Amino acid sequence: MALIRISELTKHFVNGADCVSALHGLDLAIEEGTFLGVMGPSGSGKSTLLGLLGGLTRPSAGKVEIDGIDLYRLSNEKRADFRREYLGFVFQSHNLVPYLTALENVMLPLAVSRLKDAEKKRFAAEVLERVGLKDRLLHLPQQLSGGEQERVAIARALVNKPPLILADEPTGSLDSATSRQVMELFSELHREGQTIVMVTHNRDNLDWFDRTIFLRDGQIVEEINQRPETPAR
Numbered sequence: 250m251a252l253i254r255i256s257e258l259t260k261h262f263v264n265g266a267d268c269v270s271a272l273h274g275l276d277l278a279i280e281e282g283t284f285l286g287v288m289g290p291s292g293s294g295k296s297t298l299l300g301l302l303g304g305l306t307r308p309s310a311g312k313v314e315i316d317g318i319d320l321y322r323l324s325n326e327k328r329a330d331f332r333r334e335y336l337g338f339v340f341q342s343h344n345l346v347p348y349l350t351a352l353e354n355v356m357l358p359l360a361v362s363r364l365k366d367a368e369k370k371r372f373a374a375e376v377l378e379r380v381g382l383k384d385r386l387l388h389l390p391q392q393l394s395g396g397e398q399e400r401v402a403i404a405r406a407l408v409n410k411p412p413l414i415l416a417d418e419p420t421g422s423l424d425s426a427t428s429r430q431v432m433e434l435f436s437e438l439h440r441e442g443q444t445i446v447m448v449t450h451n452r453d454n455l456d457w458f459d460r461t462i463f464l465r466d467g468q469i470v471e472e473i474n475q476r477p478e479t480p481a482r
């Protein structure tokens with residue numbers, strides 16, 4: 250079964266008398282375990298699509314179903330719960346809280362859980378170890394390299410074990426060697442079965458994906474299936 254099903258998804262933004270159509274009539278089904286790349290020029294609708302998948306902005310028309318749940322039929326409160334349970338967000342590294350340690354940053358998504366503090370720490374430390382930062386638990390973001398900061402951001406997205414990871418330009422501010430390490434980490438997660446949707450400008454990332462969609466003016470204009478041998482489920 251498709252984990253994500255998008256149908257006739259449309260989003261307009263109204264600015265005074267102007268109406269910008271950011272996405273129109275998008276249809277897409279994404280199987281569980283897919284590593285999907287979303288590419289396209291600036292302004293083509295990539296961030297809007299990610300925001301709609303992430304429950305951050307309401308569609309003008311159409312729907313987004315994740316695991317059979319119609320995201321925008323949920324109340325705002327239920328949708329917030331859904332996001333915590335189902336989604337991990339990875340943005341460019343500047344998204345870390347500067348005065349919190351790596352460990353504390355990764356513990357943030359657990360703040361509302363009923364776990365004891367010691368358990369939160371243990372889970373956060375485990376996932377930081379998983380991304381290769383066992384020796385950096387008590388470092389502040391400014392004491393970490395760009396690649397390490399990005400890995401902290403990935404650890405934070407993973408700590409709740411969400412079925413779906415949404416990543417917006419996670420390698421956007423990294424040099425090519427560091428980008429490669431970050432993509433290797435995503436690829437490992439993917440091999441373990443993680444479903445990932447990644448927006449990127451970087452064509453070098455293309456080879457890592459199972460499937461890539463190209464947006465232009467709010468529509469899918471091209472699609473590449475890098476793993477055509479993968480049986481459809």
Ligand code: ADP
Pocket residue numbers: 262263264269270271289290291292293294295296297298
């Ligand atoms: P991308 O991520 O591919 O650069 P976006 O999804 O950010 O594209 O934007 C798609 C289109 O929607 C652009 O024309 C952009 O200017 C417009 N847009 C995006 N967000 C808003 C907003 N909050 N208000 C008005 N227009 C917006």
Ligand code: ADP
Pocket residue numbers: 291292296
């Ligand atoms: P990117 O291309 O890096 O995704 P954008 O410039 O498309 O970044 O968008 C950055 C932010 O600005 C987003 O939150 C988007 O919703 C908002 N935005 C984009 N275009 C507009 C616009 N025309 N009016 C208002 N907000 C916008």
